[in-house]
Amino acid sequence: MNLDKAFDFATETARAAGALLRDYYQRGVTAEYKGEIDLVTEADRASETLILDRIRAAYPDHAILSEESGANHQTSRFKWIADPLDGTTNFAHGFPAFCVTLALLVDDTLELGVTYDPLRDELFTARRGQGAQLNDRAIHVSKTPLLDRALLCTGFPYDRRTNPINNTQQFADFLVQSQAVLRVGSAALDLAYVACGRLDGFWEFRLNAWDMAAGVLLVNEAGGQTSEPDGAPVRQWSGRVVASNGLFHAEMIDVLARSQPWPSARD
Numbered sequence: 602m603n604l605d606k607a608f609d610f611a612t613e614t615a616r617a618a619g620a621l622l623r624d625y626y627q628r629g630v631t632a633e634y635k636g637e638i639d640l641v642t643e644a645d646r647a648s649e650t651l652i653l654d655r656i657r658a659a660y661p662d663h664a665i666l667s668e669e670s671g672a673n674h675q676t677s678r679f680k681w682i683a684d685p686l687d688g689t690t691n692f693a694h695g696f697p698a699f700c701v702t703l704a705l706l707v708d709d710t711l712e713l714g715v716t717y718d719p720l721r722d723e724l725f726t727a728r729r730g731q732g733a734q735l736n737d738r739a740i741h742v743s744k745t746p747l748l749d750r751a752l753l754c755t756g757f758p759y760d761r762r763t764n765p766i767n768n769t770q771q772f773a774d775f776l777v778q779s780q781a782v783l784r785v786g787s788a789a790l791d792l793a794y795v796a797c798g799r800l801d802g803f804w805e806f807r808l809n810a811w812d813m814a815a816g817v818l819l820v821n822e823a824g825g826q827t828s829e830p831d832g833a834p835v836r837q838w839s840g841r842v843v844a845s846n847g848l849f850h851a852e853m854i855d856v857l858a859r860s861q862p863w864p865s866a867r868d
Contacts, residue, residue: 602679604712607660608728611703611715614655618648618685618701619719626692626699626720642693648685648701656681668811680706684811688787702789704814709837714815716793725793725819733796733823742825742846743798748856751801751849754783754791758807758864766864768806774860775804778852792816795844796823802845802853804830806864813842826850830857 625644649667656665664680681703686692688699697720704714716725725740727733733740745751753775757768776782783800785791788808794800796819805813817827817835826847827835832854835842841863843853857863 602707604707604728607705608713608726610655610659611705611713612717612724612726614652615701615703615715615717616719616724617655618651619717621648621651622686622692622699622701623719626695626697642686642689644692645686645689649683652683652685652701652703656683666810668809678708682706682811682814684789684809687789687812688785691786696786698785698787698790700787700790700793702811702815704818706814706837711814711818711837714818716789716815716819718790718793725796725815727796727815727819727822729818729822731822733819735797740797740823742795742820742823743801744848745801745846746848748779748802748849748852751779751845752781752783753779753802753804754785754794754800755803756784756786756788756791756805756808764864766862768864771804771857771860771863774856775853778856788812789816792842792844793819795825795846796820798846802843802849804843804853804857806830806841808840808842810837810840813837813840817842817844820844828854830854830863 622644662677664675664677667683684702687702692699700716700718702716705712713728725735788805791803795803820827827842827844830841830843845853
């Protein structure tokens with residue numbers, strides 16, 4: 602497989618899906634609930650249709666994992682992981698923080714990742730071993746040396762109203778250990794922001810592969826560090842990730858070790 606062509610395909614597809622989302626956002630959308638507080642919009646579905654149609658046309662033998670449709674039944678060394686709209690709640694409320702994100706795994710190794718913010722026209726890209734870029738300019742993680750000076754970000758699971766293991770204890774612990782903690786509402790954007798130095802660190806539990814695949818590669822290729830909450834290498838399907846500039850990563854792991862239990866991994 603030609604990864605140069607696959608990279609160009611991914612960036613073009615993310616931009617096309619992003620343009621569609623931007624049009625929906627500007628004219629307003631209708632939303633419905635998948636769960637108690639888990640939204641889906643017509644824009645999610647339209648964006649996913651565009652992405653999946655393009656993948657099937659260009660790479661009919663590849664496997665696909667996408668948020669709204671789940672996994673296809675294709676068995677392949679190559680798997681596309683797509684979130685057609687990360688930040689749906691923001692999108693549905695008119696809050697301008699959402700994106701399209703797309704990654705390619707080859708033999709279960711992340712080879713490329715793309716996250717596109719259509720409102721700011723910001724395209725974050727990474728290829729394994731080739732660094733990370735924002736609109737074709739190299740990006741790097743921040744140089745914040747210590748956790749108590751760090752701007753962090755996180756998110757919360759959709760069952761937080763009924764499940765007491767919901768990241769609120771970890772949020773409280775980091776709030777007093779760091780300079781500040783944000784909640785933006787798009788894990789893919791959060792990870793991209795760690796990669797470009799806008800955020801110093803990020804953690805979240807109960808994510809899906811499509812929320813974090815491209816972002817993990819972006820952070821790693823931008824010189825940062827990603828891990829499980831116990832410091833082990835990230836397992837793509839666990840849904841748990843800690844990301845930082847690497848300088849105070851051990852401090853984040855120490856905070857998390859003292860604030861267990863964590864929301865369970867996705868196996």
